[in-house]
Amino acid sequence: MSHPTKQFKNPVLNWIEYRLPIFSLIDNSVGSGYPTPKNLSYWWNFGSLAGFVLVIMIATGILLAMQYTPHETMAFSSVEHIMRDVNWGWLIRYLHMNGGSMFFILVYIHVFRGVYYGSHKKPRELLWIIGVIILFIMIITAFLGYVLPWGQMSYWGATVITSMLSAVPVVGDDLTIWLWGGFTVDNPTLNRFFSLHYLLPFTILGLVILHVWALHEHKSNNPLGIDVQGPQDTIPFHPYYTVKDLFGVGVFLIFYLYFVFFAPNFFGEPDNYIPANPLLTPPHIVPEWYFLPFYAILRAFTVDIWGITAKLQGVVAMVMAVLLLAALPWLDGSRVRSMSFRPRSRIFFWTFVANCIFLGYLGGQVAEEPYVILGKISTAYYFAYLLIILPFVSRTEDVDEVPESISAAVSKQ
Amino acid sequence: MADTASTAPEMSGDDGNRRDFLLNATIGVSAVGTLAAIWPFIDFLSPSADVLALATTEVDISGVDLGMAITIQWQGKPVFVRHRTAEEIETAVADDAAELRDPQADADRVQNPDWLIVIGICTHLGCIPQGQKPGEPRGEWGGWFCPCHGSHYDTSGRIRKGPAPLNLAVPPYEFLSDDTVKIG
Numbered sequence A: 001m002s003h004p005t006k007q008f009k010n011p012v013l014n015w016i017e018y019r020l021p022i023f024s025l026i027d028n029s030v031g032s033g034y035p036t037p038k039n040l041s042y043w044w045n046f047g048s049l050a051g052f053v054l055v056i057m058i059a060t061g062i063l064l065a066m067q068y069t070p071h072e073t074m075a076f077s078s079v080e081h082i083m084r085d086v087n088w089g090w091l092i093r094y095l096h097m098n099g100g101s102m103f104f105i106l107v108y109i110h111v112f113r114g115v116y117y118g119s120h121k122k123p124r125e126l127l128w129i130i131g132v133i134i135l136f137i138m139i140i141t142a143f144l145g146y147v148l149p150w151g152q153m154s155y156w157g158a159t160v161i162t163s164m165l166s167a168v169p170v171v172g173d174d175l176t177i178w179l180w181g182g183f184t185v186d187n188p189t190l191n192r193f194f195s196l197h198y199l200l201p202f203t204i205l206g207l208v209i210l211h212v213w214a215l216h217e218h219k220s221n222n223p224l225g226i227d228v229q230g231p232q233d234t235i236p237f238h239p240y241y242t243v244k245d246l247f248g249v250g251v252f253l254i255f256y257l258y259f260v261f262f263a264p265n266f267f268g269e270p271d272n273y274i275p276a277n278p279l280l281t282p283p284h285i286v287p288e289w290y291f292l293p294f295y296a297i298l299r300a301f302t303v304d305i306w307g308i309t310a311k312l313q314g315v316v317a318m319v320m321a322v323l324l325l326a327a328l329p330w331l332d333g334s335r336v337r338s339m340s341f342r343p344r345s346r347i348f349f350w351t352f353v354a355n356c357i358f359l360g361y362l363g364g365q366v367a368e369e370p371y372v373i374l375g376k377i378s379t380a381y382y383f384a385y386l387l388i389i390l391p392f393v394s395r396t397e398d399v400d401e402v403p404e405s406i407s408a409a410v411s412k413q
Numbered sequence B: 001m002a003d004t005a006s007t008a009p010e011m012s013g014d015d016g017n018r019r020d021f022l023l024n025a026t027i028g029v030s031a032v033g034t035l036a037a038i039w040p041f042i043d044f045l046s047p048s049a050d051v052l053a054l055a056t057t058e059v060d061i062s063g064v065d066l067g068m069a070i071t072i073q074w075q076g077k078p079v080f081v082r083h084r085t086a087e088e089i090e091t092a093v094a095d096d097a098a099e100l101r102d103p104q105a106d107a108d109r110v111q112n113p114d115w116l117i118v119i120g121i122c123t124h125l126g127c128i129p130q131g132q133k134p135g136e137p138r139g140e141w142g143g144w145f146c147p148c149h150g151s152h153y154d155t156s157g158r159i160r161k162g163p164a165p166l167n168l169a170v171p172p173y174e175f176l177s178d179d180t181v182k183i184g
């Protein structure tokens, strides 16, 4: 590596930089040495915010783990012990609990941003795919974490979700018992979930490093979706975007801490303050809000087709709903990235966003009419958008005139 | 080393075969060895011996009146024991001829038609169906109703409607006397 090493007045810094060029690495990543498109909007704040929340989750999680006991008879009371006896325990737990919700809000916006501005398109396909893997592992991590307090929703949520494995043909039942380490969700399940809940965030951290590495190879996309053509199109990351990201952190903290201090259980389910009871299913099981759209997709399949059970269809559809996103760079075939110049794609995109929110609403309703049929229609649109509408519209629509460069568009304003 | 390599082609076919054999044997042994080394890591997660120790449970059913049901725990799972009424038995038998998702005759699901004994875990995604206690919904076929995603079971515990693929499972059990059943 022949990075130009930085020169400092401080000899100690020079000594370090000569041996390990860490300061130039930082400078070229988030400093003045990193050229960034000059037209990034606030939609570009969500990536750094998600990273900020990941750090908060790891910090609060490590503290919680020091007072938490992963045992079926003690897990629930150890969480109450954190809430009542441990110094600042309530704060650390509420930061962690609401941090999970914040993480998903930020990441969902981050993903929709990418779809709208075509950020997944060449040459950022791998960056995008790593992102989808991060989302997938985040979903698993949050699910595992929700089991730990061992309340009624923890227990029955865990039962319903892990039972999905039993839909796998032939070996499904054995696989489920293997996953549980028993014949039901039980103490061995709780223990291994705790172990994995501690592990996976660090896997996410590793993937985030790859994600940012891939990002820095071709730099950020931008609201116009056109390539940077030269220095006139960029500004240095520091101070311009460090300041903007920090401002975003401030606004975000107001939002986040409002819930932590004034509505800490807003995103939660009261049933999870009832200790787990393996002999009593709560009448209305709902996952956490950020899983509701996927839960609605799971439930949308109720009829066996060609010998494939409704259960297997639902499970496959639910997993595909996430993994299919990895194929977006090829599903969206437009030669123009940003939907700002693609009027028809834009309409279907916003319908897709509204439909995802509607799926979330349906996921929280009981499994009765009219919700069942609405769930089917809404699920159909989810997949139709990704597999039919987007590929077709992106290849056939008339696009508006795209500005010739970022600087030309910016100076026109 | 270069000498050895360059002389190789001149060697007799026999030696070539021997080299291939050694190479394949090495690959084979390491593959088996690697798999054997991975297995403990996988099987570590399977139920441990104490969990496996098959508990049997004996239940006194003398106090269960006609039309009532009790739930007992076996291997950590709920087991439904229902004292069926004549009417319930009749519809269960009559429905043998109905269109069933998981076809099974009522007679094959009971040892004594008065008592239906099934594992109380919905075959969809593992919730415990309602219908054991008076006042709980029993679904459109008068058996059980799973509130999680709306599966209906009949008075023989067979799946009739909703996403569940299979009938409620029948555990192994035997009547020790008229009043006691041993489950497991």
Ligand code: HEM
Binding pocket: A054, A057, A058, A059, A060, A061, A062, A063, A064, A065, A066, A068, A079, A093, A096, A097, A100, A103, A138, A141, A142, A143, A145, A146, A147, A148, A149, A197, A198, A200, A201, A202, A204
């Ligand atoms: C990707 C980052 C993470 C996410 C999305 C996440 C999510 C969650 C969620 C949703 C809960 C349930 C909160 C509740 O209802 O009480 C939870 C609990 C917990 N998490 Fe995490 N977590 C993350 C990282 C970590 C890390 C890194 C650790 C440990 C080093 C950790 C340790 C714990 C512990 C001990 C609990 C149980 C205590 C409690 O329920 O408050 N978490 N987590």
Ligand code: FES
Binding pocket: B122, B123, B124, B125, B126, B127, B146, B147, B148, B149, B150, B151, B162, B163, B164
């Ligand atoms: S678990 Fe019973 S219907 Fe889904």
